Amino acid sequence: MAEKTAVKPLGQRLLDAGLINDAQLKLALNEHKRKGIYLGDALEELKILSQDIIAKFLAQETLSELVDLSTYPIEIDAVKLIVYDTAKQHQVLPLKKDGHTLTVAMADALDVNAIDAVGQETGLTIEVVAAPKTDIMEAIERHFAHKSTIEKTIEHIIEKGLADNLDAATGDIMPMITLVDQIISASIKKRATDIHIEPEERILRVRTRVDGVLSQDLLIPKSLSAALTARIKIISDLDITEKRLSQDGRASFKIGSRVIDLRISTMPTSNGEAIVIRILDKLNVDLKFDALGFMKDDEDRMNELLKNPNGLLLVTGPTGSGKTSTLYSALSILNTMDRSILTLEDPIEFNLQVIRQTQVHPDVGMDFPTGLRSILRQDPDIVMVGEIRDSETAELAIRSALTGHLVLSTLHTNNAAGAIPRLVDMGIKPYLLSASLRAVVGQRLVRRICENCKQEVKNPDIGQLKVLGKIPEGTAFKVYEGAGCTSCSNIGLTGRLGLYEIMHIDDSFHKAIVDSYGIKELENVGRANGMLTMAEDGLRKILEGRTIVDEVLKVVM
Numbered sequence: 001m002a003e004k005t006a007v008k009p010l011g012q013r014l015l016d017a018g019l020i021n022d023a024q025l026k027l028a029l030n031e032h033k034r035k036g037i038y039l040g041d042a043l044e045e046l047k048i049l050s051q052d053i054i055a056k057f058l059a060q061e062t063l064s065e066l067v068d069l070s071t072y073p074i075e076i077d078a079v080k081l082i083v084y085d086t087a088k089q090h091q092v093l094p095l096k097k098d099g100h101t102l103t104v105a106m107a108d109a110l111d112v113n114a115i116d117a118v119g120q121e122t123g124l125t126i127e128v129v130a131a132p133k134t135d136i137m138e139a140i141e142r143h144f145a146h147k148s149t150i151e152k153t154i155e156h157i158i159e160k161g162l163a164d165n166l167d168a169a170t171g172d173i174m175p176m177i178t179l180v181d182q183i184i185s186a187s188i189k190k191r192a193t194d195i196h197i198e199p200e201e202r203i204l205r206v207r208t209r210v211d212g213v214l215s216q217d218l219l220i221p222k223s224l225s226a227a228l229t230a231r232i233k234i235i236s237d238l239d240i241t242e243k244r245l246s247q248d249g250r251a252s253f254k255i256g257s258r259v260i261d262l263r264i265s266t267m268p269t270s271n272g273e274a275i276v277i278r279i280l281d282k283l284n285v286d287l288k289f290d291a292l293g294f295m296k297d298d299e300d301r302m303n304e305l306l307k308n309p310n311g312l313l314l315v316t317g318p319t320g321s322g323k324t325s326t327l328y329s330a331l332s333i334l335n336t337m338d339r340s341i342l343t344l345e346d347p348i349e350f351n352l353q354v355i356r357q358t359q360v361h362p363d364v365g366m367d368f369p370t371g372l373r374s375i376l377r378q379d380p381d382i383v384m385v386g387e388i389r390d391s392e393t394a395e396l397a398i399r400s401a402l403t404g405h406l407v408l409s410t411l412h413t414n415n416a417a418g419a420i421p422r423l424v425d426m427g428i429k430p431y432l433l434s435a436s437l438r439a440v441v442g443q444r445l446v447r448r449i450c451e452n453c454k455q456e457v458k459n460p461d462i463g464q465l466k467v468l469g470k471i472p473e474g475t476a477f478k479v480y481e482g483a484g485c486t487s488c489s490n491i492g493l494t495g496r497l498g499l500y501e502i503m504h505i506d507d508s509f510h511k512a513i514v515d516s517y518g519i520k521e522l523e524n525v526g527r528a529n530g531m532l533t534m535a536e537d538g539l540r541k542i543l544e545g546r547t548i549v550d551e552v553l554k555v556v557m
Contacts (some may be wrong), residue, residue: 064498107133193278236262263278293499302441313439314440341383443498
């Protein structure tokens with residue numbers, strides 16, 4: 001006990017080492033108390049010391065080995081020797097077991113409470129190596145986010161009889177906190193964009209959407225349903241007592257140094273409340289046209305279109321086709337200090353520096369038309385409207401484009417040509433549309449071939465390829481597929497890329513718009529103007545070995 005009390009607090013040790021001064025320590029301690037965060041986190045948030053520097057100091061202080069957890073061969077069996085709650089509470093990660101010795105990673109090797117807790121839980125001798133705290137916390141979420149560990153948590157709740165005490169009023173007790181954290185962590189680990197929690201008569205089904213495809217992950221006993229729902233409502237600041245109405249909320253989930261935004265939607269059903277959690281992970285989004293899947297010629301065409309000082313540029317496609325990512329990529333190019341850019345979104349998916357972003361709130365009267373009127377009084381050069389949903393928003397967007405603003409927005413249509421009759425149906429006069437519309441980009445998402453198991457298809461179906469477009473005569477080509485491996489969960493596909501058609505609206509479209517040509521006729525004008533359809537773009541990407549025939553046929557035919 002005397003040894004434990006002799007250890008100086010971390011702040012004092014950093015002060016004694018000359019890494020911080022008295023003023024910085026006082027400031028960090030105030031932040032630590034105000035926010036209820038660890039001192040090391042406070043020092044990093046205040047940009048006084050990074051976690052890497054703190055980790056190096058602590059390793060040198062205790063003569064511990066400093067390890068890189070991104071490359072260290074962590075043994076899963078060693079990780080399972082302690083429960084998730086112990087790892088998270090004490091910020092400790094088991095790395096390997098050698099005989100009666102367990103090697104663990106800790107940020108502070110002098111944390112005897114953590115060493116004692118792990119020693120008592122495992123019955124092993126503990127050997128400590130050092131690592132940055134953020135790396136440890138991220139690795140904890142990554143390595144405990146396995147189906148087996150989640151099922152172990154569920155078994156623990158049931159075996160201890162805790163299920164009987166979990167109800168809508170106690171969704172914030174530790175076992176349910178652990179379970180929800182593990183479900184979210186596991187979904188983030190597998191790059192899911194959505195988590196579906198679906199109540200049935202006897203079970204709670206958990207499915208995740210990865211690369212646009214839903215698959216089942218877990219079956220949870222119905223007895224945990226009320227508490228799990230309550231826990232999710234608590235973190236998203238929703239009313240846990242309201243079960244008859246749909247609710248929408250948002251939350252943040254921290255993995256190491258990463259903060260991931262969550263959007264939560266609840267819906268009452270005959271078997272209980274269904275929940276969908278949208279995961280907005282910035283790490284999985286590269287806001288560059290080439291990273292999204294644009295071919296070089298289409299990327300050049302987009303860059304030229306963005307040079308327009310005014311007019312309307314639309315991106316079309318169904319929900320989940322990547323329209324918002326395309327708009328954000330465009331904004332990142334347009335975002336310079338000599339431009340005023342404002343956005344109106346529902347929801348704001350990613351925060352962009354310098355750009356002023358506004359979230360719509362229809363429940364308090366801040367809808368798209370009201371927000372757009374307000375934005376136009378803010379002296380913008382460029383305006384991004386998340387979606388044109390009604391005639392009033394459409395008219396305001398067109399008039400903004402005609403009065404010197406470059407307006408970017410999205411529309412739900414099946415292809416680029418379909419945007420023109422849709423806007424006319426919304427009440428936009430054709431002559432105004434012809435004068436304001438600069439381009440329409442139609443798009444879909446397809447899954448990419450896994451590069452780790454990519455292989456040539458020996459006898460490709462030429463007939464299927466010809467359905468998508470014309471193959472140049474005498475051209476040698478190869479078609480590829482993924483064989484399936486651990487990197488892609490034996491699917492052969494991982495990640496997504498876009499298929500695009502860019503309809504550049506110039507003078508050649510004037511007669512077609514004013515005379516209300518049909519979609520097919522408008523598409524023919526676009527093709528005469530150099531536009532490739534999404535099917536033809538898909539064919540190019542098949543022949544480049546980036547995706548497979550079935551993926552393209554599924555979304556464009």
